[in-house]
Amino acid sequence: MAEPKAPTATIIKQHSEVKNSLPFADTRDFDDASKGFIATLEPTTVTNSSNVPVWNNDVYDFLQGDSPLTANPSLWRQSQLTAKDGLFEVTEGIYQVRGLDLSNTTFIEGNEGVIVIDPLTSRETGEAALKLYTDSRGVKPVEAVIYTHSHVDHFGGVKGMVTQDDVDSGKVTILAPEGFLEHAMAENVYAGTAMSRRAAYMYGATLDRNQRSQIGAGLGQTVSTGEVTLIAPTDIITTTKETRTMDGVLMEFQMAPDTEAPSEMLIYFPGRKALCAAEDATHTFHNLLTLRGAVVRDPHGWAKYLTETIDLFGGKAEVVFASHHWPIWGAHHVVTFLTQQRDLYAYVHDQTLRLLNQGFTDLEIAEEFVLPPALERAWNTRGYYGSISHNVKAIYQRYLGWFDGNPAHLWEHTPVDRAQRYVTLLGGTDATVAAAQTAFNSGDFRWAAELLNHAVFAHPGRAIETASARALLADTYEQLGYGAENGPWRNFFLSGTKELRSGNFGTPTATASPDVIAQLTPEMLFDALAVQVNGPAAWDVRVSMDVVVTDMAVRYRLWLSHGALVYSKAEQKGEAEVTLTGTSRALTAMAVYGLDAAKLEENGVVVEGDVAALEGLAALLEAGDPNFNIVTP
The missing domain is CATH 3.60.15.30 (Metallo-beta-lactamase domain)
Incomplete structure (x- = not known):
């Protein structure tokens, strides 16, 4: 991994201005x-x-x-x-x-x-x-x-x-x-x-x-x-x-x-x-x-x-x-x-x-x-955790959503497709990196980051072609991190620097612990399963499953409908292909092991009916990827 770089004159000047503008004597x-x-x-x-x-x-x-x-x-x-x-x-x-x-x-x-x-x-x-x-x-x-x-x-x-x-x-x-x-x-x-x-x-x-x-x-x-x-x-x-x-x-x-x-x-x-x-x-x-x-x-x-x-x-x-x-x-x-x-x-x-109602984005x-x-100038109102910049955007999002009303932003290309077009327009990767280097040298790190992000995303899976872009983008994020007053901004910039220099570090910690999962209600559990269904693969699949929650004296019917996993407590026509029975706590094993019949039974869930139907539904579930890329395509 490359050694950290020194702060540039732009960052040093910025820090001096901060020291002169805030009441550090307090x-x-x-x-x-x-x-x-x-x-x-x-x-x-x-x-x-x-x-x-x-x-x-x-x-x-x-x-x-x-x-x-x-x-x-x-x-x-x-x-x-x-x-x-x-x-x-x-x-x-x-x-x-x-x-x-x-x-x-x-x-x-x-x-x-x-x-x-x-x-x-x-x-x-x-x-x-x-x-x-x-x-x-x-x-x-x-x-x-x-x-x-x-x-x-x-x-x-x-x-x-x-x-x-x-x-x-x-x-x-x-x-x-x-x-x-x-x-x-x-x-x-x-x-x-x-x-x-x-x-x-x-x-x-x-x-x-x-x-x-x-x-x-x-x-x-x-x-x-x-x-x-x-x-x-x-x-x-x-x-x-x-x-x-x-x-x-x-x-x-x-x-x-x-x-x-x-x-x-x-x-x-x-x-x-x-x-x-x-x-x-x-x-x-x-x-x-x-x-x-x-x-x-x-x-x-x-x-x-x-x-x-x-x-x-x-x-x-x-x-x-x-x-x-x-x-x-x-x-x-x-x-x-x-x-x-x-x-x-x-x-x-x-x-x-006031400003969004005047048409500002x-x-x-x-x-x-x-x-x-x-x-x-009050220390307790400074943006150490929530910045003015991203909080203003959050308010805009809360009231108006992601779209700013400009039709050019209604149907934009994906980051990779957009990057490829920008890099071509700029004359190729080398020319893009050269333009970014000029911006970096002038202290315009925000523009350098935008140009280099395009250069990196224009060549998915081809690190050799983007080596110079990655290196300079890492340096750029580093300078932005050095300058950030907001703690999460600094950490985001410097984490981006680290992944560009040494590779994806994944997810070191997760909050969905066994204790947390054990508190899921049945309906929360079904919702958690529903967001894992591979919709296109499930378009034409018809599977029904009953879940009997013994300590709540309730029976749910779950089924696939046009790729969506839905459920109801109301009595449904016909018999389900497979039935799972257990306490609300035992059934949370579905959040840990998916719909693996053997694992469910090991954890106190009774599986009855067509196990193949359960396996078919299980095959449609896709867990999230804790190692997805952020600063690379």
């Missing part, structure tokens, strides 16, 4: 991020049962002193803050562990035990966080676990803190907002293969940790790679102002669906005058459309819920803490912070709508968009 965030520190792991490394590291925060020890020329000074500052790890006291009776995963976990002390909020991403980091807490505060029983929302970094470590038996016996309550389980399943299963592959780019999963490579992800440093676990909620919050008292701790909830997550809630602790903002108010402009891929989020509703937060708790809360980053103390500062966050989402939403709006100076 060190309040560093004071707040260190406040209440008690202890940390030494070393800050977490391993799995095979002694393989699943988390290592010590690799970020290089984040010291002034920013290097290979990193945007603003992102470097953010990474210094998010890399701070350990157990911290937020206020009396509330403690956070930060820097042991992408997210934080919080311990609320009650009369006898503790309530855990958001137990991190994986079993191993969850267990390590609990031990760090108990080593300093003493062993206390976990009375309840609260999931603030439906993203994996806020529930995946639950079995590092409690067991399924604890919950089944009633010893531990699992509390979550309405819709939690359905949304947690949908995001991690239906499009899980593609999301996981792209997430490897977004978090720089395979990148080295150093000044020239991965320095963080803006929201946290990266995601742990341990075992993702899940225990289904036993208590659901449905209404704002709903309360619970657990182990003597009174909690008031605010529902905030379709904000940072489809299922999300905030929590106020009146006795501690503390507000948990979940992930709706953090020290960054968050993603409206995460670069790994997801449903576009609603900034209009997001802003409205933050207004409601201020109305409900402003002036009361003396500290606000969240599922990422560090707290804010002081009633006045809490309101200022929440107001800045609210105004950010409201302004970007409203101004994007998403690219044009994103290129010219400027925040009010008061928001532009």
Whole structure:
């Protein structure tokens, strides 16, 4: 693999402008991020049962002193803050562990035990966080676990803190907002293969940790790679102002669906005058459309819920803490912070709508968009995780979709076909690379990337013809990475650099773990199978299958109709060719093994009828490819 290249004069000049335009002398965030520190792991490394590291925060020890020329000074500052790890006291009776995963976990002390909020991403980091807490505060029983929302970094470590038996016996309550389980399943299963592959780019999963490579992800440093676990909620919050008292701790909830997550809630602790903002108010402009891929989020509703937060708790809360980053103390500062966050989402939403209604496209709006100076210079509104550029495009997509109205963009050629035509027009691959080199030398890396992308895609499967284009495109992405203020942008650019130089690294981690799959409802399971059917191969196939779910006393009929796998609970005419019978949990083996009769029976599913029909349906299923190409055709 080629050695990293030095930053160009263009990038060095850009970094100098950043240093001169932002208030780097303001060190309040560093004071707040260190406040209440008690202890940390030494070393800050977490391993799995095979002694393989699943988390290592010590690799970020290089984040010291002034920013290097290979990193945007603003992102470097953010990474210094998010890399701070350990157990911290937020206020009396509330403690956070930060820097042991992408997210934080919080311990609320009650009369006898503790309530855990958001137990991190994986079993191993969850267990390590609990031990760090108990080593300093003493062993206390976990009375309840609260999931603030439906993203994996806020529930995946639950079995590092409690067991399924604890919950089944009633010893531990699992509390979550309405819709939690359905949304947690949908995001991690239906499009899980593609999301996981792209997430490897977004978090720089395979990148080295150093000044020239991965320095963080803006929201946290990266995601742990341990075992993702899940225990289904036993208590659901449905209404704002709903309360619970657990182990003597009174909690008031605010529902905030379709904000940072489809299922999300905030929590106020009146006795501690503390507000948990979940992930709706953090020290960054968050993603409206995460670069790994997801449903576009609603900034209009997001802003409205933050207004409601201020109305409900402003002036009361003396500290606000969240599922990422560090707290804010002081009633006045809490309101200022929440107001800045609210105004950010409201302004970007409203101004994007104003401009699209004047006929500007998403690219044009994103290129010219400027925040009010008061928001532009506030550190907590900077685009470390969600940039102005891609969030504006997300809002455009939410309201108008992918088409900008220009007929020339209605029926474009595929990337390979378009690339071949552009390269021919430019006089061939050598001429295209030469033009890109000129753009690179002038500091126009965006144009160089576009030209070189065409040169690479014009020759699918022929690396020799594109060697020079790949090499220069890798260098170009590297410079764009060095310049990026947004953590995921930097990781995307540098991951592209790595794959161009050393080959496809695939998908190092996936969130569709056995625990997650085990929570699929039958209909979610059928939907997951349906998106795997090779439609053209199934056009003329007629297969019917009954699935009997014994613990739900329900029978489903599934059948192929013009290549689509459909299902119904209604009674159908005739007999199905094959019948599968089992509990809802046993039937989730279909998500793991497909429709392999022997494997299904090994896992407690009874197969009756024409096994050949089941095999015929199984032959039509195509699992996703976790190694699909991104920067090459």
